[in-house]
Amino acid sequence: MNLSTVRPIAFGPQLCARLTEGATREWLVPDGTGGYAMGTVCGLRTRRYHGLLVVAGRTPAARHLGLAALDPVLTLPSGAQVRLGVHQWADGAIAPLGHRLLASFALIDGVPRWRWRIGGTVIEREIAMVAGRPAVGVVHRLLAGGPVTIALEALCTWRDAHGERTADGPPPAVTGTADGCEVEGAYRLAGPGFAAAGEWYRGVRYRAEAERGLPPTEDLWYAGSFSAALTRPGDMIEVSAWAGEPDHRPAPAARVVDAARTRNRAVVAAxxxxxxxxxxxxxxxxxxxxxxxxxxxxxxxxxxxxxxxxxxxxxxxxxxxxxxxxxxxxxxxxxxxxxxxxxxxxxxxxxxxxxxxxxxxxxxxxxxxxxxxxxxxxxxxxxxxxxxxxxxxxxxxxxxxxxxxxxxxxxxxxxxxxxxxxxxxxxxxxxxxxxxxxxxxxxxxxxxxxxxxxxxxxxxxxxxxxxxxxxxxxxxxxxxxxxxxxxxxxxxxxxxxxxxxxxxxxxxxxxxxxxxxxxxxxxxxxxxxxxxxxxxxxxxxxxxxxxxxxxxxxxxxxxxxxxxxxxxxxxxxxxxxxxxxxxxxxxxxxxxxxxxxxxxxxxxxxxxxxxxxxxxxxxxxxxxxxxxxxx
Structure with a gap:
């Protein structure tokens, strides 16, 4: 038995594709400073604290939520578009319904991995933080089928992790960069094919906060999308988000994922x-x-x-x-x-x-x-x-x-x-x-x-x-x-x-x-x-x-x-x-x-x-x- 690795926690579509099950199981990827990425197996953000880049401040508790989500939108060879994200809205509606296409979720050596199947096309996502700094790498990889085009829509904010931000106030200030954008001067997004957008996604609902008797809705800012053509199995699109020095860009996302697995195995072995x-x-x-x-x-x-x-x-x-x-x-x-x-x-x-x-x-x-x-x-x-x-x-x-x-x-x-x-x-x-x-x-x-x-x-x-x-x-x-x-x-x-x-x-x-x-x-x-x-x-x-x-x-x-x-x-x-x-x-x-x-x-x-x-x-x-x- 290899005890430098941890037995994977894995679920199939019977759990992933059901919100009653997949939305109650949560994953966490910490960055070693008090920040993290966190969400649910099915992809639905059920808490105000869920996001891909949550940044610790002067103390671990003084956190801010930055990048809330990267919603994949797949364009098939037929021209049909398939949205793989999932959100709940203020009226209770669930849209899009990307969770229904999940084939599996697995937590492998501390790194979460999702696989969606759309007929003969299989898309994989992996997420990892950079140890010791507020930076996340997100990889989407074509495993089967293709060619396809994938767009990743960045839903952003910058607010205290314990609160909400709404369209009643000004939108986040977003500045374009050579390969992405900077949000509120606080964090950057980088990846291929960035196209700026700029609109509110109003009334995102967090069911777990409603259950806790706390304000359950907020608005998110659609800052823009990254995109790439994935023509053959193995092709991937890598997006990074980080706070701190703007020029201190992390390693490519796939390397961040590999480094996280290697580090986690060393932690267990020690x-x-x-x-x-x-x-x-x-x-x-x-x-x-x-x-x-x-x-x-x-x-x-x-x-x-x-x-x-x-x-x-x-x-x-x-x-x-x-x-x-x-x-x-x-x-x-x-x-x-x-x-x-x-x-x-x-x-x-x-x-x-x-x-x-x-x-x-x-x-x-x-x-x-x-x-x-x-x-x-x-x-x-x-x-x-x-x-x-x-x-x-x-x-x-x-x-x-x-x-x-x-x-x-x-x-x-x-x-x-x-x-x-x-x-x-x-x-x-x-x-x-x-x-x-x-x-x-x-x-x-x-x-x-x-x-x-x-x-x-x-x-x-x-x-x-x-x-x-x-x-x-x-x-x-x-x-x-x-x-x-x-x-x-x-x-x-x-x-x-x-x-x-x-x-x-x-x-x-x-x-x-x-x-x-x-x-x-x-x-x-x-x-x-x-x-x-x-x-x-x-x-x-x-x-x-x-x-x-x-x-x-x-x-x-x-x-x-x-x-x-x-x-x-x-x-x-x-x-x-x-x-x-x-x-x-x-x-x-x-x-x-x-x-x-x-x-x-x-x-x-x-x-x-x-x-x-x-x-x-x-x-x-x-x-x-x-x-x-x-x-």
Missing amino acids: ASPADQTQAALALAADAFVVRTAAGPDVVAGYPWFGAWSRDTMISYSGLFLATGRADLGRELLRGYAGTLSRGMLANTADTGGVEYNTVDGTLWFLHAVGRHVAATGDHDLAAELLPALREVITHHLAGTRYGIVADPADGLLTQGSPGEALTWMDARVDGVPVTARAGKPVEVNALWINGLATVAELGDETAGKALAAAREGFARRFPTRDGLLHDVVDGPDDSLLRPNQLLAWSLPYAPLAPDREVLKRIGAHLLTPLGPRSLAPGAPGYHGTHRGGPAERDSAYHTGTVWPWLTGPYADAWHRLGETATDVLADIEGHLGEHGLGSISETAYGDAPHDATGCPFQAWSVAENLRVRRL
């Missing part, structure tokens, strides 16, 4: 996967590791998230240590250490601003540093970061932002501030936390004890002294009479069964040893094929679906919705008992071809059949599933 699922997850993990002007970082999820410290540190072991990227991870840890203030790690918001609004992000940072040193033996990094780690402990013992402080009565970490949600269950509606967890949350204190033990192991006496008190306090205060753990102590009523207690049994320096029967009970109530639910079914406030407008979705976010990243702590707890949660790890394999192709979604419905929701490509979901497969 991870030394033991099986095809590990190979697929190693390639999926690569999408989230990006290089910015400030250094390496992690995109929490595509298409809308940027970098968040909590997500980055939870994902650290899976994205860096399990994939052969320890050197890059070392650089990331040093960079994040530089953001510490009053003992707290910066949490970079998607707006590009810097906040310090998590209680656990810093504790996950201590965990990541500990795992890095344990895996690599990098004691030079440990010595370099130890003063910063001591600062974390000192400030948490004395008190820092948002009421975060170690309670001298039991050594446990308490936290809370009106209107704030500081744990990973951080959803708010109208400024009010949905899951009120002020006080001493169980996973926060498991992380606190784990962090104290990590820093003590690296040579800090203060952490060692605090550790004994915190361990004793945890053992005394969190266990319930039935063997489970309180979700929060010294806070709101916590009689509801949640998965947060898994951290108390799963971390390297976990405060308690797991109990087999208790884990079985948790699994019986919370476990689904995609991971544990955030709340047990039947509990007050349980939501079995995660859909609707922003307030409705946020209300369900941590009240029953499934979180695949929690598979990691669940499997860890069983591993500490000397067992492997083989059935749980196997369940996720089928999901790799269901939603975000080759990847794992952010969330899923708590109720069967557990429809995937949230970001279709999520860092901690992939990272934790990959990590526990390497135990």
Whole structure:
């Protein structure tokens, strides 16, 4: 078995040609800076975020959509024209119907490929990004039949990826160049036979945004078309689009595609996967590791998230240590250490601003540093970061932002501030936390004890002294009479069964040893094929679906919705008992071809059949599933 390649994900016309199936499976091609190309198997753009050139700005979250689509129009020898694109319009109509001519779709080593059959004529499309810069290559190739002429109509915009642009405002400024055009001075298109156009395509509808309760329509600018005659099988037309320096044109598109496949195989090989699922997850993990002007970082999820410290540190072991990227991870840890203030790690918001609004992000940072040193033996990094780690402990013992402080009565970490949600269950509606967890949350204190033990192991006496008190306090205060753990102590009523207690049994320096029967009970109530639910079914406030407008979705976010990243702590707890949660790890394999192709979604419905929701490509979901497969 060749484990430097990933088993292709392929579909035939029974799926590609049906919008009900082909429009719900999405592909992603990242550029390594936070930008990407993204769309659906059938070609229908269902999100405002779908496009062939989405460009990251100063931060990965500050993205702009540029080239939305290149619609192929085929002229057959008979003179008949066949449109291979597909769009939905404001009135619900689907036109053109190019998806009906799709013979196949395949994701091969991370590169998407479509094939249309029009009688004896077969046309193939492939798309790839240039690694490390906002540039895309698009190839259309004649595989059978001909001669034909193909035109590629460029539908353009330039707007914030989270918004819309309409014909109510001015059209994008398009300037002709020798082999294409420049749009808004922001990006260029180049290819053969460019003919300028200039008109609005009004009322393009995005069904996924309508389902999310967001504005579902916008207008796109038809800037012009590229064209070429394909006379014999093997002939192709190559179009490039790129942002940045106008003269910094990428290599021809076919070479970009070949380079992407070669690079992706090297990424997989560097991870030394033991099986095809590990190979697929190693390639999926690569999408989230990006290089910015400030250094390496992690995109929490595509298409809308940027970098968040909590997500980055939870994902650290899976994205860096399990994939052969320890050197890059070392650089990331040093960079994040530089953001510490009053003992707290910066949490970079998607707006590009810097906040310090998590209680656990810093504790996950201590965990990541500990795992890095344990895996690599990098004691030079440990010595370099130890003063910063001591600062974390000192400030948490004395008190820092948002009421975060170690309670001298039991050594446990308490936290809370009106209107704030500081744990990973951080959803708010109208400024009010949905899951009120002020006080001493169980996973926060498991992380606190784990962090104290990590820093003590690296040579800090203060952490060692605090550790004994915190361990004793945890053992005394969190266990319930039935063997489970309180979700929060010294806070709101916590009689509801949640998965947060898994951290108390799963971390390297976990405060308690797991109990087999208790884990079985948790699994019986919370476990689904995609991971544990955030709340047990039947509990007050349980939501079995995660859909609707922003307030409705946020209300369900941590009240029953499934979180695949929690598979990691669940499997860890069983591993500490000397067992492997083989059935749980196997369940996720089928999901790799269901939603975000080759990847794992952010969330899923708590109720069967557990429809995937949230970001279709999520860092901690992939990272934790990959990590526990390497135990």
